[in-house]
Amino acid sequence: MILGLALAAVAGTAGLLAVRWDRLRALGRSALLVAAALSVVAATAVQVNRLVQAYPTGGTPAATAATGSRMLSVLVPGRLTLGMYVYLPAAYRTGRGRFPVIEALHGYPGSPQTWLRRLDVQSYLDQEIAAGRMAPTVVLFPWQTPRRLLDTECTNLRGGPQAETFLTVDVPAFARAHYRVRTDRAGWGLTGYSAGAFCAINLALRHPGQFAAAASLSGYSSPGITIGDGSEKTLNNPGWRLRHLPQPAIALWLGWAGDDRQSARDSRRLAALRRPPLAVTTAVVAHGGHSDAVWTRMEPPAFDWLSAHLARPLS
Amino acid sequence: MTLTGLPLIGLVAVACVAAGAVTVRRWSRAGIAARVAGVLLLEALVVGTAGLAVNRHEQFYPSWRALRGDTGTVAVAAPVVAGRLDDRPATTFRWRPAGLAQWHLAEPPLISLPADYRSRPDVEFPVVLTFGAAAPHVSAAVTVTIAPTARSVLSDLPASLRRDLRVTATGWDIVGGGPLGDALVAAGVGTRDHSPADLPPALAAPLRLPTS
Numbered sequence: 080m081i082l083g084l085a086l087a088a089v090a091g092t093a094g095l096l097a098v099r100w101d102r103l104r105a106l107g108r109s110a111l112l113v114a115a116a117l118s119v120v121a122a123t124a125v126q127v128n129r130l131v132q133a134y135p136t137g138g139t140p141a142a143t144a145a146t147g148s149r150m151l152s153v154l155v156p157g158r159l160t161l162g163m164y165v166y167l168p169a170a171y172r173t174g175r176g177r178f179p180v181i182e183a184l185h186g187y188p189g190s191p192q193t194w195l196r197r198l199d200v201q202s203y204l205d206q207e208i209a210a211g212r213m214a215p216t217v218v219l220f221p222w223q224t225p226r227r228l229l230d231t232e233c234t235n236l237r238g239g240p241q242a243e244t245f246l247t248v249d250v251p252a253f254a255r256a257h258y259r260v261r262t263d264r265a266g267w268g269l270t271g272y273s274a275g276a277f278c279a280i281n282l283a284l285r286h287p288g289q290f291a292a293a294a295s296l297s298g299y300s301s302p303g304i305t306i307g308d309g310s311e312k313t314l315n316n317p318g319w320r321l322r323h324l325p326q327p328a329i330a331l332w333l334g335w336a337g338d339d340r341q342s343a344r345d346s347r348r349l350a351a352l353r354r355p356p357l358a359v360t361t362a363v364v365a366h367g368g369h370s371d372a373v374w375t376r377m378e379p380p381a382f383d384w385l386s387a388h389l390a391r392p393l394s
Numbered sequence: 395m396t397l398t399g400l401p402l403i404g405l406v407a408v409a410c411v412a413a414g415a416v417t418v419r420r421w422s423r424a425g426i427a428a429r430v431a432g433v434l435l436l437e438a439l440v441v442g443t444a445g446l447a448v449n450r451h452e453q454f455y456p457s458w459r460a461l462r463g464d465t466g467t468v469a470v471a472a473p474v475v476a477g478r479l480d481d482r483p484a485t486t487f488r489w490r491p492a493g494l495a496q497w498h499l500a501e502p503p504l505i506s507l508p509a510d511y512r513s514r515p516d517v518e519f520p521v522v523l524t525f526g527a528a529a530p531h532v533s534a535a536v537t538v539t540i541a542p543t544a545r546s547v548l549s550d551l552p553a554s555l556r557r558d559l560r561v562t563a564t565g566w567d568i569v570g571g572g573p574l575g576d577a578l579v580a581a582g583v584g585t586r587d588h589s590p591a592d593l594p595p596a597l598a599a600p601l602r603l604p605t606s
Contacts, residue, residue: 093430094430265588339456376603
C-alpha cells in the first residue's frame, strides 16, 4: 500500500517533469527536480523498510493461528518501557504446566516484527512443536532499543538506553509475572539473527546463571558499536571473553552461511576458542549471504537444538 | 558477472551517466513519453548503482543465487533408530551389552524404561545415570543405575546405550559417581545432579544442518 503510493509519487513527479518543464521557470523546475529525487528516496526507503521491518506498519500481525498457538502484543514496563510479542504454544491453552522460554532477538535495523513477518516464526514454531522435534515453549520477541535507528547491541550504553538490563531483568520478570513459564535457568534460552545473534551469544556468556543455551543465526564475535565504556573490546566482546575469562557451562549453537564472510569468520573463531565446560554446536548453510533466506533455513534446526538443550515443560 | 563485482557496478553506473546525458541532451526535442521513460530509467539506474554499491560493502547478497534466496542446503532429520532392546518386554532389567566386562562393574547396570517408552517409538529419551543407589523412576527418561568398582571405566557406555535403546546423546543427568561421573560430564554427555524436572524433553529426531 505505502510502496504503491511511493511508486505513484515517482511516476507522478516524472510525468510532471515531462509535461510541465517547458512552462516553468527555474524555481519551478528546481522544485520539481527536488520532488522527483525525494520520491525516489522515499520509495527506496519504503522498500528497504519492507525488508528489515525497522518501522513496521499495518497493525498487529498474526494473533491466534489455526494450530491453536497465539502471538500476543504486550508492553513491558521497566527501565525501558518497550513493546514485546509473546508466542504461546497451543499446549498453553490447556491451562496447566510451566513452559520453557526462549528470548528471540532481532537484528539491526529491525524489529520484533521481522521475526513475525519476514521470518514467519509462528509457523516454524508451530511446525517444529507439532512434529515433536521441539517441546511446547513460550517465545518472547522484545524490542531492544527505544529508538529505531539506535543500535544498542543489547548492551547498557553509557549515558544511553540500558538494553541489557531490560532484556535480562525486566523482560524475564514480566514473563514470570504474567505467563506460566519456568523460572529457573535450565528453562531459559536465547536466540537471534544478525545483531540479535550477537546479542544472544553475548547475553548468554554474560548471564550463564540465567540462560542455559543460546542459538546464533549469523552472529558476530564483537558488537561493532561504541558502548561508551570501552567494553566493546572486553566484557561485551564474546571473542575476548572466550580468550580471557573462564568459560561458563552453557551450550551455544553457531549457524552461518558459507558466503557470509564476517559472520563465518567470527563464528568459526568463537567455535575454535571453545573450552569445557562451554559446549558449541556449529551449523552451516552453503550460501545465501546475510539474508532472510538463510535465517528461515536455520530457524527449525536452531529451535530444535534449543529445545533439546533446555529443561522440559513442567506438568 | 558477479553481483558484488566492480564490473557490474561500473556497468550500471556508466549506464546511469549515459541515461542522464541522453535524457538531458534530447529533452527539448523529446515527446512526453520519451521524457518520462528517460527520467524513470535514470532514477532506476541511480537506485541500482547505489544498491549494488551498498550490497558490495555489506555483503547482504554475495551472489545472484543468494539474491534468489537459494541457500543450497536443506536441514534433514536423521530418523530415530530403534534400539536393539526395543522389543524387550520388561521395563526394568539388567543390561548386559557386549562390552560389559570391560567396564569392570560390580554387577550389570539396572535399567528402567519410562512408561511411555514403547508408545512413543519416534522419540529419543534423556537418561538419568545414577551411581550406587537405585535411581528413582523419572517420567519420560531412561534411568540407568551403575554399581562401580575402583577399576571401572565407562567412556563408551553412552554410545553402547544408544545402540541398545532410544536415548539422547546429550542432556543426561549424572548423579554421583565421583571422577567417573565427572568424566562423563567432561565428555559433554550431561550435567551433574540436576532435578529430574530439569531434564530436556523426549523429542523426535531434530532437523540438522551440516556442521563446519
